[in-house]
Amino acid sequence: MDFTIDKPTQARLERVHALGKNYIRPLGLECDRLGRPLPPDHEYFRMLHKMGMGRTRWRPKKPGEPERKKDTGKPGNTRSTLLVSEEMSYWDRGVAVSGPSPGLGEGPLIAMGTEEQKARFLGPFIDPDRPRWAAFAMTEPGAGSDVAGIRTRCVKDGKHWILNGNKSFSGASSRADWILVWATIDPSLGRDGHRAFIVEKGTPGLGNFHIEKKTGIKGYESTSFVLSDCRVPAENLVGGEDYYTGGKGFKGAMKTFNSTRPMIAAMAVGMARAAVDEAMRFARDNDLLGDVRVRDRLERMHRKVKMCRLLTFKAAWLADHQMPNIVEASMCKALAPQVGMEAASLGMELLGLVGGRGDHMIEKLYRDMKAMDIVEGTGQIQRVVMARQLVGFPN
């Protein structure tokens, strides 16, 4: 049993630390002040591009190369990836996830897409010529965590599909080369009716992009858009028509969510760490540590954040060894944002009237943190998922 971090990961974390201190945190504060994300042509994104960030993990098969084994027998790299995400979010979660990348659409495309689709849509992300984004759109105004309830319709029309509906809270979609959009052939079919499409930028009928005004995480673009008689080529149906038998499509989406829950938890842990550190710094600078109540409250936050971090490690370790982690993934996702919220709230309490000014880092964290209990399945959904596993809670 070992809870230490290996040296290569630590070296990565130190590089992220420098990036965070010099760029991510100051840019996050700037976005919060201005109330908008960084524009796509911002020099920060060009710098990330030059650093080689924003690339896909997908690689094309070489001619004659046999089918890759999904289980290589080696542990995965989730733990290291989570730690990097945690460190990025420590400095600013919004800016941390705003960088150019194939985004959340990458996972389902790799899992479900044909080799031709992967080459066409992920190929440009292997060695991108400029900062590029792709996006993922599942959530709708009337369907959040209940992803089975999406209403965006898709109807086959010759060599095209026609999509109609509204999507909301889709990250970076206004600047994306393409968006992986989930729609349904018939809402009454529930999960079996789901289909995923790659909708390319400039497709007629894709429009009305609206970057939302949010209470926090302002460094990250959350966008709603409309699909109005949007004609998508049949070859953009992810995986092709044969893929969608027996509810496979929905499972593709849910698989993505399961693998990302510990990731969101790690981000919340990073933000919660920032709240504890800032609260500690404020308490020390203002001679508050002599008060046992202050020490006790800091102790509670310190301990709870560490606990969430370890639970996140556990979920990631299980994933890295291909062991079931449904309960653990939902557990860390349920607890970390809640603990983070408490840490930020405590920080506000320590600030006193300074917290009311609206210009302190902790006040920003207090607003930012709430999003983490909502995205990728709310805290309540995570509890339902755990209850299904622990007591057979009915669907």
Place this chain on the structure above:
Amino acid sequence: MIDLDPGEELTLIQDTARKFATEILNPAQRDFEAAREVATDHRAAFAEIGLGALEIPEELGGAGLGAVARITVLEELAAGDAGSAIALDPLGAALYPISELGGESAVEQYCLPLLEQDGARAVLVLADEAHLDIGTQTVSGTIPWVPADRIDLLAILTPEGALLVSDGITLEKLKGSGLRCAGASEIRLDHAPIAAQWQDKAGAARALARARLSAAALLCGVMRTACIYSREYAMDRVAFGKPIAHHQGLAFLIVEMNAALEGARILTQEAASRADQGRSFEVAAAQAFVEAAEQAAYIGPNALQILGGPGFMADLPVEKYMRECRALGLLYGGIDRAREDIGQTYFDCDLPIQLTEVEA
């Protein structure tokens, strides 16, 4: 790199402890509680499976295992019966001041003889929770409760060091709130001679940290059994047309209780892992203890709540789990002392706070 695999050896030890706890301790827990001891034949059976003296060095005839093994076994035994887990361990947490401050020679002198005596008990207490009058040669005072009916060796931990007392100990038997299988007594010391004394502030802090880890592990065991018992009841018991576990109010409570246990356990494991790797573990152990004690105070009463009226009756063990969840958290200075030990480190800790160490 972060690896939660306990390894083959520890898995085998864990399985052995779990089997003993499930087959022997748990079914007899009420009998042991009433008798205030583990039955003789069961004590003999425990001695045979070799789970005693886990942390005694191999050169002295022990297993030479570390803190992770210790907390793993204690959780398993406590899941069967926490009082038995204490009663079956002649040295208990008294081992730690002796090993940390006195070293192997002290372990050989003071601990090994106790391992040879059936039913012998050593007990650890903190001086500042008992208002003891410690002189150069003797110690006097009263300790309101310890989970023991017999004390062969009393280890007293002070902030600066530790001392041992073996004579002049008078016990007044108590009813005890929980852990009755291990006994329950008030200790009275009237100029009891000090058998050994060490001054070593850092060693005393490590000894206290190890004691807190052992208590955290026992708490995890009781919490686990309370969680499982109440969850199984909730899945069987039908009200308003469905198992009560399928009412969201209780389903969410059961989920929260499970998460509370997991959080306490992983903090305990991490602190123990630090100890085994020779890293600083005092703050981590205090955190693990506080988390376990706080969550036990949440899980114990809620486990009973899930059962409702039947839970309040002594026919079922869940009321015992509730008492023991609370009683264990009172040991070794309790929650407040541990929180204060952590809080005192905040005046000069590094920022950002480092939560994890890098591999050696």
